[in-house]
Amino acid sequence: MTSSNQTLSPEQTLLSVKDLTMMYGSRIGCQNISFDLRPGEVLGIVGESGSGKSTLLNCISAQLKPTFGSVSYHTRHDGSQDLFADMSEPERRFLMRTDWAFVHQNPRDGLRMGVSAGANIGERLMAVGWRHYGNIRDTATDWLGKVEISTERLDDLPSTFSGGMQQRLQIARNLVTAPRLVFMDEPTGGLDVSVQAKLLDLLRGLVQNLGLSVVIVTHDLAVARLLSHRLMVMKNGHVVESGLTDQVLDDPQDPYTQLLVSSILQS
Amino acid sequence: MSKMINVENVAKHFTLHNQASMTIPVFEGISFFLNQGECVALTGESGSGKSTFMRMLYANYICNKGSIHIRHNDELVDIVKADPHQILDVRKRTLGYVSQFLRVIPRVPTIEIVAEPLIALGQDKEQAITKAQDILARLRIPERLWSLSPLTFSGGEQQRVNIARGFIADYPILLLDEPTASLDAVNRQTVLDLIEQAKERGCAILGIFHDQEAREAVCSRTFDVTQFQSV
Numbered sequence: 001m002t003s004s005n006q007t008l009s010p011e012q013t014l015l016s017v018k019d020l021t022m023m024y025g026s027r028i029g030c031q032n033i034s035f036d037l038r039p040g041e042v043l044g045i046v047g048e049s050g051s052g053k054s055t056l057l058n059c060i061s062a063q064l065k066p067t068f069g070s071v072s073y074h075t076r077h078d079g080s081q082d083l084f085a086d087m088s089e090p091e092r093r094f095l096m097r098t099d100w101a102f103v104h105q106n107p108r109d110g111l112r113m114g115v116s117a118g119a120n121i122g123e124r125l126m127a128v129g130w131r132h133y134g135n136i137r138d139t140a141t142d143w144l145g146k147v148e149i150s151t152e153r154l155d156d157l158p159s160t161f162s163g164g165m166q167q168r169l170q171i172a173r174n175l176v177t178a179p180r181l182v183f184m185d186e187p188t189g190g191l192d193v194s195v196q197a198k199l200l201d202l203l204r205g206l207v208q209n210l211g212l213s214v215v216i217v218t219h220d221l222a223v224a225r226l227l228s229h230r231l232m233v234m235k236n237g238h239v240v241e242s243g244l245t246d247q248v249l250d251d252p253q254d255p256y257t258q259l260l261v262s263s264i265l266q267s
Numbered sequence: 268m269s270k271m272i273n274v275e276n277v278a279k280h281f282t283l284h285n286q287a288s289m290t291i292p293v294f295e296g297i298s299f300f301l302n303q304g305e306c307v308a309l310t311g312e313s314g315s316g317k318s319t320f321m322r323m324l325y326a327n328y329i330c331n332k333g334s335i336h337i338r339h340n341d342e343l344v345d346i347v348k349a350d351p352h353q354i355l356d357v358r359k360r361t362l363g364y365v366s367q368f369l370r371v372i373p374r375v376p377t378i379e380i381v382a383e384p385l386i387a388l389g390q391d392k393e394q395a396i397t398k399a400q401d402i403l404a405r406l407r408i409p410e411r412l413w414s415l416s417p418l419t420f421s422g423g424e425q426q427r428v429n430i431a432r433g434f435i436a437d438y439p440i441l442l443l444d445e446p447t448a449s450l451d452a453v454n455r456q457t458v459l460d461l462i463e464q465a466k467e468r469g470c471a472i473l474g475i476f477h478d479q480e481a482r483e484a485v486c487s488r489t490f491d492v493t494q495f496q497s498v
Contacts, residue, residue, distance in 0.1 A: 011352075038352065197373035204372055226372050230351050244326065244351040251328040255284030262285065 044228030292497030
């Protein structure tokens, strides 16, 4: 597969977030958040429940319109575009079906449970204009293999799959259209540790081989360490610390990050 | 001879916000340089901050004062001020680090872990794997283990996997944190040979060696961090 980031050099910015604030009435979802993401870069967002991680992820993936601030994405054809100021709803939806992917914590939110595994993968291909049934089926079979699901299960419903298999199917469904940017919300949450390890290995391989840019929200610091280049630590809707992943985890400066890092159980 | 690392007036302390905001001073006023082709031993008693200093050079620990310049692509980069992208690039192309710990994703085969630095540099995957096989064989990791994750290996084997990963890419600078610590005599000699070879090709090496014999065999001078300890 060829790199999907042909138009951008590694030093350019794929996604740029500036002063983003999301208010729920008078309550703060997240406030004054700015960062840039480059092609091939993995950004981890960590913090406890209610710290605003998911709100931020929903805003930058255009599922939630922020109260203030901007999110700009470097589109393939028109250069950098503000998601909310420059693009229409249909344009944003098109982006979500093609250039972007969203991996939900609960695979049931990202899969269509009423159709077969193959149809789940094929649907995204059809959304970008694939029509040849044989090609779609071959590609779906190929992707089942990539995420280590037996190809005999192509015609089975996802509801007959285990949780770990459903999560891998969701990843296949999302990555089949060769997106450039993937948003992940706790992709390894709720899975037992052996399945987690398998998924981590899979994600790492896909990120490296496809040159994906990823924003990954997790409360698992070990997952963040193994997958992300840079880390943002959130608390009460604010970013309290950010930087190189190993620097933030090994020499945390902020009181909250220190608490988070020192609270990990040793196994 | 060109300076590969130049440290000026560096200070480090840790502030423990959740333990009564206690400040632990480590050291102050360190200046140090490392030339191309030389191997310097970092010395000082246990707890004097040798590993901390090494981690600061790798930008794993934040530096509170001073500058740390690393020669990277023929330019001097101050990694105290560099952004994360620059630091990652310095680590990818210039600065290798063999730590005492092996941190890897479970399930990934040893051979891939060792080949990874070369693949990251854009080398052909097959060539990288061949080179990984050579260095693993040289470090006497049995071939039947190459396809397994090193997480189940013994301490000495994990140590050698770390060393293989550190030496595979011919970095211009290497930081070695006790590279011979848990090795038997034969493997220890292999590591010392690897260090000698790296020096010959011009690699600048800073190492922590508890083993005095090893230190004397490969190092041309020592640098004691104790003298800079803050009181």
